[in-house]
Amino acid sequence: MQQLLYMEGIDKNFPGVRALKSVSLDIRPGEVHALIGENGAGKSTLMKILSGAYKKDAGRIFWQGQEVEIDSTTRAAELGISIIYQELNQMPNLSVAENLFVGRERRKNRFLLDHKRTLEEAQVFTRRVGLDVDVRTLCSELSIAQRQMVEVAKALSYNARLIIMDEPTSSLTDRETDILMDLIRKLKDEGVSIVFISHKLNEVFAIADRVTVLRDGELAGCVETKDCDEETLIRMMVGRELTDLFPKKEVPIGDVTLSVEGLNAGKAVQNVSFTVRAGEILGFAGLVGAGRSETMRALFGIDRMDSGKIWVDGKVLSGHQPTEAIEAGLGFVPEDRKLQGLILGMTVRENTTLAAMEETKVNHMVNRKKEVEITQEYVDRLGIRTPGVEQKAMNLSGGNQQKVVIAKWLATDPKVLILDEPTRGIDVGAKKEIHLLMGEMTARGVAVVMISSELPEVLGMSDRIIVMHEGSVRGELSREEATQERVMELIFSTKV
Amino acid sequence: MKTANGTESKGAPSFIRRVQQVSVFNIVLILAGMCLLLSIAVGGKFLSATNITSVVRQFSFYAIMATGMLLAIITGGIDLSSGSVFAFSSIITCLFIAKWDIPLLTGMPVLLRVILGVLLGMLSGAAFGYLNGALITLLKLPPFIATLGTMSIARGLSYGITGGYPIGSLPDQFKFIGLGTIGAGSVQIPTPIILMVVLALLFSFFLRKTILGRWVYAIGGNEEAARIAGVRVDRTKRIVYALCGLMSSIAGIATAARLGVGQSTAGQGYEMDAIAAVIIGGASVNGGVGTVLGSVLGAAIMGVLRNGLVLLNVSAYWQQAVLGVVIVVAVSFDKLQHDRKK
Numbered sequence: 001m002q003q004l005l006y007m008e009g010i011d012k013n014f015p016g017v018r019a020l021k022s023v024s025l026d027i028r029p030g031e032v033h034a035l036i037g038e039n040g041a042g043k044s045t046l047m048k049i050l051s052g053a054y055k056k057d058a059g060r061i062f063w064q065g066q067e068v069e070i071d072s073t074t075r076a077a078e079l080g081i082s083i084i085y086q087e088l089n090q091m092p093n094l095s096v097a098e099n100l101f102v103g104r105e106r107r108k109n110r111f112l113l114d115h116k117r118t119l120e121e122a123q124v125f126t127r128r129v130g131l132d133v134d135v136r137t138l139c140s141e142l143s144i145a146q147r148q149m150v151e152v153a154k155a156l157s158y159n160a161r162l163i164i165m166d167e168p169t170s171s172l173t174d175r176e177t178d179i180l181m182d183l184i185r186k187l188k189d190e191g192v193s194i195v196f197i198s199h200k201l202n203e204v205f206a207i208a209d210r211v212t213v214l215r216d217g218e219l220a221g222c223v224e225t226k227d228c229d230e231e232t233l234i235r236m237m238v239g240r241e242l243t244d245l246f247p248k249k250e251v252p253i254g255d256v257t258l259s260v261e262g263l264n265a266g267k268a269v270q271n272v273s274f275t276v277r278a279g280e281i282l283g284f285a286g287l288v289g290a291g292r293s294e295t296m297r298a299l300f301g302i303d304r305m306d307s308g309k310i311w312v313d314g315k316v317l318s319g320h321q322p323t324e325a326i327e328a329g330l331g332f333v334p335e336d337r338k339l340q341g342l343i344l345g346m347t348v349r350e351n352t353t354l355a356a357m358e359e360t361k362v363n364h365m366v367n368r369k370k371e372v373e374i375t376q377e378y379v380d381r382l383g384i385r386t387p388g389v390e391q392k393a394m395n396l397s398g399g400n401q402q403k404v405v406i407a408k409w410l411a412t413d414p415k416v417l418i419l420d421e422p423t424r425g426i427d428v429g430a431k432k433e434i435h436l437l438m439g440e441m442t443a444r445g446v447a448v449v450m451i452s453s454e455l456p457e458v459l460g461m462s463d464r465i466i467v468m469h470e471g472s473v474r475g476e477l478s479r480e481e482a483t484q485e486r487v488m489e490l491i492f493s494t495k496v
Numbered sequence: 497m498k499t500a501n502g503t504e505s506k507g508a509p510s511f512i513r514r515v516q517q518v519s520v521f522n523i524v525l526i527l528a529g530m531c532l533l534l535s536i537a538v539g540g541k542f543l544s545a546t547n548i549t550s551v552v553r554q555f556s557f558y559a560i561m562a563t564g565m566l567l568a569i570i571t572g573g574i575d576l577s578s579g580s581v582f583a584f585s586s587i588i589t590c591l592f593i594a595k596w597d598i599p600l601l602t603g604m605p606v607l608l609r610v611i612l613g614v615l616l617g618m619l620s621g622a623a624f625g626y627l628n629g630a631l632i633t634l635l636k637l638p639p640f641i642a643t644l645g646t647m648s649i650a651r652g653l654s655y656g657i658t659g660g661y662p663i664g665s666l667p668d669q670f671k672f673i674g675l676g677t678i679g680a681g682s683v684q685i686p687t688p689i690i691l692m693v694v695l696a697l698l699f700s701f702f703l704r705k706t707i708l709g710r711w712v713y714a715i716g717g718n719e720e721a722a723r724i725a726g727v728r729v730d731r732t733k734r735i736v737y738a739l740c741g742l743m744s745s746i747a748g749i750a751t752a753a754r755l756g757v758g759q760s761t762a763g764q765g766y767e768m769d770a771i772a773a774v775i776i777g778g779a780s781v782n783g784g785v786g787t788v789l790g791s792v793l794g795a796a797i798m799g800v801l802r803n804g805l806v807l808l809n810v811s812a813y814w815q816q817a818v819l820g821v822v823i824v825v826a827v828s829f830d831k832l833q834h835d836r837k838k
Contacts, residue, residue, distance in 0.1 A: 302723065327726075334721075334724055340721050346784075350713075354722070354726075361707075366705050366706060
């Protein structure tokens with residue numbers, strides 16, 4: 001069968017990370033091709049290269065048998081490749097029709113819009129995807145499923161031959177998912193190929209002809225869906241040697257420090273309970289969007305919590321602001337160090353002392369000398385590589401920025417430290433240093449809660465692991481019983 | 497002091513470096529350049545002690561207002577109501593001192609009545625500012641919108657209370673705030689200048705030496721990160737806007753004392769001058785950056801410029817345009833310098 005697309009030997013490096021290593025992918029005309037893999041396996045990177053958002057470092061791309069260079073999203077669109085991101089790129093304040101033709105408005109002449117043609121042409125495409133709304137409706141009034149259909153219609157209006165859907169069902173209800181599946185089948189019948197990225201294996205089996213599995217930026221295999229089962233796919237996704245060694249430090253585990261009972265926060269967090277003890281590392285495993293960060297944000301008082309009780313060292317945590325959580329002895333290294341962790345325009349000194357300002361006082365005044373002293377202590381202890389404590393945080397590397405965030409919390413002398421993706425996007429060396437630091441903290445009796453989307457990290461560092469999926473706790477595993485397969489089974493097990 | 501990798505730590509940067517860091521350096525340069533040009537162009541007329549004193553006294557009112565505005569701008573906000581609060585507070589003070597004829601007040605010693613009146617005016621300014629803060633933090637209104645509303649409210653109240661009539665016949669004890677001097681022998685410094693210096697020092701201390709001051713910068717730098725780090729964001733903002741209102745009221749009261757009359761039309765458009773002074777002074781409208789010294793110097797640049805234009809016989813009609821050009825040039829100059837450093 002003639003190939004529509006063939007990507008061969010694609011390499012992509014980011015500073016400190018090899019995102020893709022010689023990955024190949026072929027797509028046939030009129031095929032639904034699933035692309036699966038763990039978080040960070042390289043799925044999105046590969047698709048961003050295909051859609052012109054990233055540049056590949058090496059490899060070749062053939063489109064309908066011709067070698068092509070996709071150096072921009074415009075070029076990809078010209079070829080007939082469209083991508084629909086998880087976060088839909090729409091202007092909610094514009095109508096369906098206007099959104100369809102954003103940037104290539106239908107016009108009468110140089111200056112005037114052609115409303116009539118816009119509406120007529122928009123209708124053609126919305127009908128094709130079975131979107132049954134007036135094209136003058138504002139996008140903000142549509143459901144997520146309908147907005148997705150608008151995106152598909154937009155792709156068709158570009159004469160797309162290949163539509164990439166990045167986790168399209170992640171925020172859809174079951175019924176909406178069925179409608180989307182029907183649409184995909186219809187497109188397939190019209191000869192459009194679909195790349196379908198998903199974490200939900202049941203959907204993969206329901207819709208895909210073939211499956212490509214990525215693992216750690218490498219191709220783990222490409223199989224016909226009818227020739228395999230869930231177990232095979234899970235094994236392909238996780239079947240790797242534990243190449244990274246995790247320096248787990250054995251320390252005596254003490255009393256319960258933090259205990260959370262029946263925590264609810266919106267749809268993202270449903271009845272979550274857990275405890276963590278002094279000296280213990282409690283790992284939270286799950287897919288992106290499983291509700292792990294949301295749980296931590298709610299318990300720390302950053303987001304609203306609907307119900308639930310939290311005890312720190314046996315005392316009920318009252319009030320619902322980070323200030324109270326910090327006073328009770330909690331610390332929180334958030335997911336995104338640039339947006340939530342640091343004040344980039346401030347210096348290493350100002351960032352380090354921000355959560356422990358009381359400590360910097362001499363005679364009731366903030367004392368610069370004392371601040372420098374405290375900061376220098378952590379710069380030395382954590383090995384923060386900076387020209388000086390007066391360096392602005394924005395000028396440090398990712399790993400060193402993360403260490404500054406950790407320093408900020410260590411300066412508050414916390415009883416419990418919550419680390420949300422503490423090593424995401426930082427180089428291997430700094431990663432190891434942060435892992436060592438976690439051991440050091442537990443040795444001092446700090447209870448550590450770690451969220452990580454890197455399963456080997458969770459398995460390698462945690463004393464206990466809680467698996468979350470779709471907002472609720474799916475199970476708990478001890479260090480001894482935890483394996484990648486067990487965790488994946490808990491995630492993919494059909495709803496409890 | 498040495499860090500892990502052996503380079504010298506900049507634990508305590510030199511005074512010059514710090515001045516350069518906050519970009520006050522450029523402003524001093526611009527100010528000095530302007531003074532030099534004016535000295536050459538009009539000579540003694542500009543450099544005379546009388547003229548210099550009058551220029552400084554004139555811009556001290558703006559500098560006081562700008563210092564309050566600075567706080568709001570560092571948090572990433574703005575206070576458009578300050579010109580109206582300027583008028584409102586001065587009217588409250590003048591009414592208390594000269595108009596309200598209730599026996600309790602008329603029987604009071606004049607000095608006491610002046611002091612109470614000034615305090616009441618300041619309180620009304622702080623209250624208006626706190627209202628701004630409450631609208632911004634409790635109702636989550638954008639600062640621009642909240643203060644646009646209170647700008648109109650404060651102005652309308654001023655007109656309403658006075659019926660548009662100016663309030664005159666103010667006692668000398670009150671006028672002293674705007675017209676008097678303090679000093680010994682031949683060295684006499686006008687009260688507003690002393691007021692400005694004291695307030696600037698106080699606010700500079702507040703921003704540099706108190707936890708709340710650090711929080712003001714942290715909020716402007718990254719509100720979300722600040723909140724996670726335990727900064728009481730909403731409370732801090734309310735205090736900031738209250739202080740901003742307080743400073744507007746002090747400037748308004750001092751101006752009324754100088755002119756010897758309280759007017760509901762006073763301070764119109766002054767919020768724009770205050771914003772301009774703060775921005776010329778190196779603050780960023782995106783928040784997180786700015787110093788009191790910079791804002792005072794920014795006000796000085798505008799003051800010297802106004803004076804220069806008068807001395808150069810530029811018609812009042814044209815002054816406004818020249819002023820605008822200088823604001824744009826000063827800020828661009830500063831921005832270019834910054835970009836080059838990067």
